[in-house]
Amino acid sequence: xxxxxxxxxxxxxxxxxxxxxxxxxxxxxxxxxxxxxxxxxxxxxxxxxxxxxxxxxxxxxxxxxxxxxxxxxxxxxxxxxxxxxxxxxxxxxxxxxxxxxxxxxxxxxxxxxxxxxxxxxxxxxxxxxxxxxxxxxxxxxxxxxxxxxxxxxxxxxxxxxxxxxxxxxxxxxxxxxxxxxxxxxxxxxxxxxxxxxxxxxxxxxxxxxxxxxxxxxxxxxxxxxxxxxxxxxxxxxx
Amino acid sequence: xxxxxxxxxxxxxxxxxxxxxxxxxxxxxxxxxxxxxxxxxxxxxxxxxxxxxxxxxxxxxxxxxxxxxxxxxxxxxxxxxxxxxxxxxxxxxxxxxxxxxxxxxxxxxxxxxxxxxxxxxxxxxxxxxxxxxxxxxxxxxxxxxxxxxxxxxxxxxxxxxxxxxxxxxxxxxxxxxxxxxxxxxxxxxxxxxxxxxxxxxxxxxxxxxxxxxxxxxxxxxxxxxxxxxxxxxxxxxx
DNA sequence: TGTTTATTGTCTCAATTTATTACAATAATA
DNA sequence: TATTATTGTAATAAATTGAGACAATAAACA
Numbered sequence: 261x262x263x264x265x266x267x268x269x270x271x272x273x274x275x276x277x278x279x280x281x282x283x284x285x286x287x288x289x290x291x292x293x294x295x296x297x298x299x300x301x302x303x304x305x306x307x308x309x310x311x312x313x314x315x316x317x318x319x320x321x322x323x324x325x326x327x328x329x330x331x332x333x334x335x336x337x338x339x340x341x342x343x344x345x346x347x348x349x350x351x352x353x354x355x356x357x358x359x360x361x362x363x364x365x366x367x368x369x370x371x372x373x374x375x376x377x378x379x380x381x382x383x384x385x386x387x388x389x390x391x392x393x394x395x396x397x398x399x400x401x402x403x404x405x406x407x408x409x410x411x412x413x414x415x416x417x418x419x420x421x422x423x424x425x426x427x428x429x430x431x432x433x434x435x436x437x438x439x440x441x442x443x444x445x446x447x448x449x450x451x452x453x454x455x456x457x458x459x460x461x462x463x464x465x466x467x468x469x470x471x472x473x474x475x476x477x478x479x480x481x482x483x484x485x486x487x488x489x490x491x492x493x494x495x496x497x498x
Numbered sequence: 499x500x501x502x503x504x505x506x507x508x509x510x511x512x513x514x515x516x517x518x519x520x521x522x523x524x525x526x527x528x529x530x531x532x533x534x535x536x537x538x539x540x541x542x543x544x545x546x547x548x549x550x551x552x553x554x555x556x557x558x559x560x561x562x563x564x565x566x567x568x569x570x571x572x573x574x575x576x577x578x579x580x581x582x583x584x585x586x587x588x589x590x591x592x593x594x595x596x597x598x599x600x601x602x603x604x605x606x607x608x609x610x611x612x613x614x615x616x617x618x619x620x621x622x623x624x625x626x627x628x629x630x631x632x633x634x635x636x637x638x639x640x641x642x643x644x645x646x647x648x649x650x651x652x653x654x655x656x657x658x659x660x661x662x663x664x665x666x667x668x669x670x671x672x673x674x675x676x677x678x679x680x681x682x683x684x685x686x687x688x689x690x691x692x693x694x695x696x697x698x699x700x701x702x703x704x705x706x707x708x709x710x711x712x713x714x715x716x717x718x719x720x721x722x723x724x725x726x727x728x729x730x731x732x733x734x735x736x
Numbered sequence: 737t738g739t740t741t742a743t744t745g746t747c748t749c750a751a752t753t754t755a756t757t758a759c760a761a762t763a764a765t766a
Numbered sequence: 767t768a769t770t771a772t773t774g775t776a777a778t779a780a781a782t783t784g785a786g787a788c789a790a791t792a793a794a795c796a
Contacts, residue, residue: 278514279615319583319615343581343617345557377517377557379581429671447744466784468745488793489743685773704755706774726764727772740795748787755780766769 268396269364272371275312280378281323282310282416283338284423285331287387288440290449292405293456294387295420296330297412298398302361305354306410308419309395310378323381330392330401337384337439341426342419345377349415362397382423384439424457431457435476444494446483447471506634507602510609513550518616519561520548520654521576522661523569525625526678528687530643531694532625533658534568535650536636540599543592544648546657547633548616561619568630568639575622575677579664580657583615587653600635620661622677662695669695673714682732684721685709 285296297306311326313319320338327336352373359366366373392401404410406424409417430436437453438445451467471477478498482491523534535544549564551557558576565574590611597604604611630639642648644662647655668674675691676683689705709715716736720729 276516276613276615279517313583313615315613316585318585319581340581343557343578345551345617347554347556375514375553377514377551379583433667463784464744465746465786470783482792484792486793487743488741488795490745490791491793492744701755702773703757703775708754720763722763724764725772726766726770728762728774729764730773738796741793743792744790746788746790749785751782751784753780753782756778758777759775761774762772764770766767 269359270312270372274314276315277371278374278376280310280312280376281319281326282308282378282380282419283323283327283330284308284380284382284420285327286382286384286423286427286440287390287403288453288456289387289403290452291456292407293424294403294405295409295423296392296401297404297410298394299400299402299410300358300361300397301399303358305358305413306416307398307413308416309401311395319379323379327383330395331385331390332393333385333390337436338381339383339426339430339436340379340381342422343377343379344415344419346415347375349378350375351414354413358397378419380419380423382427384427384436386440386442389442427457435474438497444480444496446492446494448492450495507597508550508610512552514553515609516612516614518548518550518614519557519564520546520616520618520657521561521565521568522546522618522620522658523565524620524622524661524665524678525628525641526691526694527625527641528690529694530645531662532641532643533647533661534630534639535642535648536632537638537640537648538596538599538635539637541596543596543651544654545636545651546654547639549633557617561617565621568633569623569628570631571623571628575674576619577621577664577668577674578617578619580660581615581617582653582657584653585613587616588613589652592651596635616657618657618661620665622665622674624678624680627680665695666697673712676735682718682734684730684732686730688733 287294287296296309298309299306309326309330311322313322317325320340323338324336327338328334355372356366359372387403394401406420409420411417412420427436431454437450437457440453441449447468450471451462451464454467455462476498477495480494480496483494484491525532525534534547536547537544547564547568549560551560555563558578561576561578562574565576566572593610594604597610625641632639644658647658649655650658665674669692675688675695678691679687685706688709689700689702692705693700714736715733718732718734721732722729
């Protein structure tokens with residue numbers, strides 16, 4: 261197999277053992293809430309983007325680093341939501357399969373085949389302003405609607421479900437919705453984000469009154485989209 | 499020093515390296531929200547109860563095990579709330595101090611002196627029905643009001659603050675309040691728990707109507723306390 | 737150039753929820 | 767039997783939210 265690719269693999273000596281992180285990276289295309297999913301080379305295996313924590317690196321920094329590598333973006337809204345630590349979540353045979361598919365034959369005691377706990381984060385980014393990049397072991401990274409995910413490896417489906425639940429809960433409490441939009445956005449776009457996250461239609465007038473009442477938005481010029489109707493104002497987060 | 503106590507120390511081979519857990523164990527005496535704090539032997543150092551995860555043990559099980567050891571209680575309400583992973587949170591000199599104070603001289607590369615990330619949980623228990631027990635390295639474990647904590651080692655004060663914030667947020671969302679009370683309790687006791695957690699007085703009639711309206715309580719016999727007034731009903735969680 | 741269409745911003749009134757007050761019931765005591 | 771402290775619930779006021787109405791307006795069209 262492809263022995264000269266070994267240098268791509270993370271080295272045991274550089275990382276905290278038995279500990280990983282995974283990121284649920286949310287975007288919204290105006291209709292649906294979506295997340296970024298990796299597809300591993302030659303395997304038909306799908307997974308969340310993730311990585312490992314360097315021995316002298318903050319946990320948060322490690323996740324931000326991985327996110328930068330996948331999205332090219334900096335200063336992303338990022339929030340830790342749960343650490344998954346069941347013994348049964350680790351599936352060495354899955355890891356072995358995807359290493360093999362990439363040309364790596366590893367010994368029985370290879371560090372990546374051990375048990376891993378993972379700290380899960382969710383990130384909110386602007387769907388339209390990102391050019392996602394696959395990692396060393398995967399050949400594609402794509403947006404998937406949270407309603408139509410491919411089967412994910414290990415416990416990644418549970419991680420996604422937990423992320424969606426957490427995001428729902430934080431939407432009104434922490435007002436994180438605008439992180440899924442560009443700096444300036446219309447009230448309708450914001451409402452569409454809320455509807456995609458909550459999974460339900462909202463009443464336009466009530467929504468507008470509530471959001472404006474929070475006094476967190478600054479109003480800017482109008483947006484002339486070319487449509488045959490009144491132009492909406494643009495808003496930004498204060 | 500006391501070499502024959504070495505057997506009490508956790509052995510590196512049994513545990514996931516670089517990973518710990520800490521528990522913020524809440525109780526309520528009717529007036530104040532309190533937590534259990536350990537005082538280490540001969541050091542004047544105070545800390546949260548915590549421990550390590552065995553190589554083949556679920557994370558949640560490890561925390562439940564530690565909680566059982568400190569409180570003697572089983573089936574405790576337990577919730578993970580954050581994983582703390584900054585490099586600077588680890589303070590090997592603190593660990594060395596408290597090992598020394600207990601008679602343990604350890605080498606420079608001793609595993610407990612390395613960097614540790616910690617998964618933090620909070621637990622809710624009945625203040626009156628627990629006989630807390632100190633761990634191997636500590637000589638006391640006591641209730642402290644969250645308003646009057648002693649100075650805690652490392653980042654344990656931050657962990658406590660985060661726990662209190664999380665508990666506040668979950669009080670109404672997850673209705674966890676009754677876990678701080680015995681099986682049967684009066685409406686006033688429940689209100690006192692809410693007031694202690696939220697840090698504010700609540701209106702009696704509004705509180706009673708809201709809680710009863712949730713339809714989560716079963717009403718039982720009255721409690722005759724001996725006071726010169728109408729006796730309140732006892733309630734339990736449905 | 738007026739007319740039409742789709743959408744927006746805001747207002748009004750109804751429905752619901754929450755806050756506040758009031759008050760009768762009652763357990764022990766004097 | 768009156769007094770005291772507290773409880774359960776009802777009644778009313780205030781605030782919030784739901785639902786509809788409507789004028790304003792940007793572009794297309796006749």
